[in-house]
Amino acid sequence: xxKMPFAEFFRNNGPVMGSLLIGLVGFWLIFLILLPQxxxxxxxxxxxxxxxxxxxPKDVYTLSNYEHLLYGSxxxxxxxxxxxxxxxxxxxxxxxxxxxxxxxxxxxxxxxxGQAKGAGMARLLVVLLIIPYWINEILRAFALRIxxxxxxxxxxxxxxxxxxxxxxxxxxxxVALYAGLGYAYILLMLFPMYNVIESLDRNQIEAARDMGAxxxxxxxxxxxPHAKPGIASGSTMVxxxxxxxxxxxxxxxxxxxxxxxxxxYQWFNDSLNWQQGAAYAIVLLVSTIxxxxxxxxxFKVNMGDIGK
Amino acid sequence: MSSGVAVDLENITIRFGDFTxxxxxxxxxKGGDFFSFLGPSGCGKTTxxxxxxxxxxxSEGRVLIGGNDMAGIGPNKRPTALIFQxxxxxxxxxxxxNIAFSMEVAxxxxxxxxxxxxxxxxxxxxxxxxxxxxxxxxxxxxxxxAIARALCANPDVLLLDEPLSALDLKLRQHMRTELxxxxxxxxxxxxxxxxxxxxxxxxxxxxxxxxxGIIDQIASGHEIYDDPATPFVASFVGENxxxxxxxxxxxxxxxxxxxxxxxxxxxxxxxxxxxxLAVGDEAMMFVRPEAFEVAPEQGSTGQxxxxxxxxxxxxxxxxxxxxxxGDGGKLIKMSVPNLGQDRISTQxxxxxxxxxxxxxxxxxxxxxxxx
Numbered sequence: 001x002x003k004m005p006f007a008e009f010f011r012n013n014g015p016v017m018g019s020l021l022i023g024l025v026g027f028w029l030i031f032l033i034l035l036p037q038x039x040x041x042x043x044x045x046x047x048x049x050x051x052x053x054x055x056x057p058k059d060v061y062t063l064s065n066y067e068h069l070l071y072g073s074x075x076x077x078x079x080x081x082x083x084x085x086x087x088x089x090x091x092x093x094x095x096x097x098x099x100x101x102x103x104x105x106x107x108x109x110x111x112x113x114g115q116a117k118g119a120g121m122a123r124l125l126v127v128l129l130i131i132p133y134w135i136n137e138i139l140r141a142f143a144l145r146i147x148x149x150x151x152x153x154x155x156x157x158x159x160x161x162x163x164x165x166x167x168x169x170x171x172x173x174x175v176a177l178y179a180g181l182g183y184a185y186i187l188l189m190l191f192p193m194y195n196v197i198e199s200l201d202r203n204q205i206e207a208a209r210d211m212g213a214x215x216x217x218x219x220x221x222x223x224x225p226h227a228k229p230g231i232a233s234g235s236t237m238v239x240x241x242x243x244x245x246x247x248x249x250x251x252x253x254x255x256x257x258x259x260x261x262x263x264x265y266q267w268f269n270d271s272l273n274w275q276q277g278a279a280y281a282i283v284l285l286v287s288t289i290x291x292x293x294x295x296x297x298x299f300k301v302n303m304g305d306i307g308k
Numbered sequence: 309m310s311s312g313v314a315v316d317l318e319n320i321t322i323r324f325g326d327f328t329x330x331x332x333x334x335x336x337x338k339g340g341d342f343f344s345f346l347g348p349s350g351c352g353k354t355t356x357x358x359x360x361x362x363x364x365x366x367s368e369g370r371v372l373i374g375g376n377d378m379a380g381i382g383p384n385k386r387p388t389a390l391i392f393q394x395x396x397x398x399x400x401x402x403x404x405x406n407i408a409f410s411m412e413v414a415x416x417x418x419x420x421x422x423x424x425x426x427x428x429x430x431x432x433x434x435x436x437x438x439x440x441x442x443x444x445x446x447x448x449x450x451x452x453x454a455i456a457r458a459l460c461a462n463p464d465v466l467l468l469d470e471p472l473s474a475l476d477l478k479l480r481q482h483m484r485t486e487l488x489x490x491x492x493x494x495x496x497x498x499x500x501x502x503x504x505x506x507x508x509x510x511x512x513x514x515x516x517x518x519x520x521g522i523i524d525q526i527a528s529g530h531e532i533y534d535d536p537a538t539p540f541v542a543s544f545v546g547e548n549x550x551x552x553x554x555x556x557x558x559x560x561x562x563x564x565x566x567x568x569x570x571x572x573x574x575x576x577x578x579x580x581x582x583x584x585l586a587v588g589d590e591a592m593m594f595v596r597p598e599a600f601e602v603a604p605e606q607g608s609t610g611q612x613x614x615x616x617x618x619x620x621x622x623x624x625x626x627x628x629x630x631x632x633x634g635d636g637g638k639l640i641k642m643s644v645p646n647l648g649q650d651r652i653s654t655q656x657x658x659x660x661x662x663x664x665x666x667x668x669x670x671x672x673x674x675x676x677x678x679x
Contacts, residue, residue: 201394201396203392203393203394203396204396204398206363206383206390206392206396207390207392207396207398208398208409208413209382209383209384210361210362210363210383210384210388210389210390211384211389211409211410211413211457211461212384212385212410212413212414212461213384213409213413214384214413217413221398221401221409221412222398225400226400
């Protein structure tokens with residue numbers, strides 16, 4: 001006899017509660033994730049037609065939206081759309097840099113929090129790290145803008161200390177943007193790392209030390225391999241969210257630097273060309289997923305590990 | 309073969325804030341000795357081990373290994389190897405990488421490491437298991453891998469922190485024998501931490517019994533059992549019946565103690581306390597359950613006779629434990645070897661128990677092990 005799916009789940013939760021829970025999960029998956037994405041996919045292959053022509057003879061599938069991203073024009077394929085492609089590449093590279101920056105910044109902190117003996121102190125520190133995130137993302141970006149502004153806190157401090165003779169334009173130099181992006185999702189890197197490092201048996205570190213291992217060797221051979229799933233999980237989230245961020249680039253980005261999501265936003269909002277915007281969004285989604293999968297392959301991380 | 313390196317602890321005191329974990333410990337461990345620290349949990353024995361391995365510095369006193377002062381020398385620079393209670397094998401490395409980790413640290417080539425690991429795997433009777441992960445091994449096999457890993461660096465002293473406590477009884481007994489054999493084969497000094505007196509007595513050349521940071525006695529297992537230095541040692545190591553009372557008279561190596569509930573009884577003064585007892589002192593006398601026997605002449609009285617009623621009996625396999633109630637409700641335990649089928653139960657009978665005065669020890673009253 002074929003085994004009923006979720007048979008045990010139903011036995012444990014009863015038919016009513018079981019159906020309700022599975023129904024809710026199904027609703028979430030289908031209506032909140034799957035259908036919106038599918039409709040985006042559908043949009044991206046259609047022409048931007050006036051309402052009267054929808055469903056008419058002109059309403060057919062097309063690759064023109066994708067061709068626009070590549071060539072900048074629907075008709076000729078003479079030259080590449082360097083403006084948009086540059087923004088795309090820059091966004092991906094910048095998101096990778098932000099991710100690496102977060103790994104480097106969070107690893108020592110996560111190690112300290114996870115292995116510190118005075119657990120009370122570590123808990124307090126975690127709370128202090130969380131509190132700023134009670135404030136809305138946009139407000140935090142504005143706060144950073146104030147700090148990095150021409151007459152902002154940082155410039156004032158640098159001038160006061162005579163480290164700079166005139167205000168540095170952190171906004172135009174994209175320093176504010178990178179700082180803002182790094183800061184926006186840093187907890188998503190910290191917590192997965194902290195969780196895995198905390199679960200590392202301290203005796204393993206002592207055993208390695210007892211056998212003569214240097215500090216570097218202990219981290220390279222014991223701590224980092226153990227923390228790999230957490231690092232992978234944090235990196236995936238930070239990379240995906242940074243590449244898809246809108247608020248921070250909008251508020252902290254310099255006048256000349258565009259983030260790819262801003263292009264998507266413009267297509268949807270300013271040009272009212274949802275079809276074109278959807279194509280851009282799909283390209284970003286597929287590329288980031290491909291990049292994440294490639295990195296997972298390189299660093300030998302399993303999909304199951306990321307969920308840990 | 310090395311002859312082993314001596315470890316000396318000189319006036320070691322270790323404090324954590326206001327708490328004194330170890331107080332003025334003096335221990336001289338001979339090279340090549342199998343030496344155990346035995347005591348209940350929280351007595352400071354692990355703290356001593358950590359001071360020897362270098363994970364903590366004593367607040368006062370010196371640790372000498374092979375006559376060299378170890379002050380300021382970190383655990384990675386000491387000629388010791390530590391086996392942790394939970395073994396602390398590296399789960400993401402293969403068995404052979406685990407074993408050869410100390411060589412990896414020293415920069416040995418993979419080929420050299422593999423060769424040494426295979427030799428050690430042969431020694432611990434796990435040939436060909438090098439490519440497995442620790443999680444694929446049984447409890448006893450992991451145990452042996454941990455030993456091999458510790459021995460790989462050719463340490464002068466091997467430190468073991470209750471490594472057998474996670475194993476089941478049969479395996480634990482087997483590993484005791486095996487550990488002892490390995491120690492004899494490699495000839496280095498073993499320092500073993502345990503709360504299990506069976507482990508300490510069977511494996512060790514010498515045992516230090518600890519209580520609340522203080523070493524009560526250092527002696528061979530035999531002496532610890534037969535000539536306990538303090539009431540704590542007498543009650544912690546093995547089982548014992550304690551009789552409280554006052555010293556009535558002293559004659560050479562023996563004393564008569566006027567017990568609170570069981571009349572006047574005679575016992576040997578324990579060697580460590582000769583000269584420390586005077587007439588009228590509060591004292592404790594200890595008689596082991598197996599030292600009692602049913603007296604040939606029932607109903608008589610004497611200074612090595614105790615009358616009691618057998619109230620309960622437990623079958624232990626190789627022996628019976630008989631629980632008796634003496635005068636004034638005094639509880640006494642007697643152990644009777646199981647010699648076969650024709651034994652008559654004593655349950656419910658009033659009995660006169662007899663012991664050989666040389667098998668009973670008396671000492672100044674003091675703190676007993678809890679339970």
